[in-house]
Amino acid sequence: MNILLINGPNLNLLGTREPEIYGRKSLNDIEKNLTKVAKEKGVNLECFQSNHEGEIVDKIQDSVKSIHGILINAGAFTHTSIAIRDALVGSKIPFVELHISNIFSREEFRKESFLTDKAIGIISGFGITSYFLALEGIIEFLD
Secondary structure (H helix, E strand, O other): OEEEEEEOOOHHHOOOOOHHHHOOOOHHHHHHHHHHHHHHOOOEEEEEEOOOHHHHHHHHHHOOOOOOEEEEEOHHHHHOOHHHHHHHHHHOOOEEEEEOOOHHHOOHHHHOOOOHHHOOEEEEOOOOHHHHHHHHHHHHHHO
16 A cells, blocks of 8 residues: 655744644654554555645646555645645545644634545644544555
């Protein structure tokens, strides 16, 4: 089973960006630990991060023949990108939307997501544990 983890803009700053909201672990730390857990479950996890909307769209489109499921923390693109939504829907690859913070308890604009209604599930507000919960969820769904 091949799963793609997509992280959107500014998530490369994890560990230093607003640690009171996002914690002190770096994206590299999260990816390393998540890849280890995935491997233990017999899953190949590919990790991808970009601050550029078009690169994320291209990655989704390029994954159609090789990826079985997607975990996506689209960051700010969650609230703005119809292009990423359309790529996810068009790919027909099941995906889980995830967020480190509880987007529903933050600013009003963060409560709107262009992805939620098309996701098989959403994990929000559990810190970096959200990544591990999302991985469990997509594996269970795909099995």
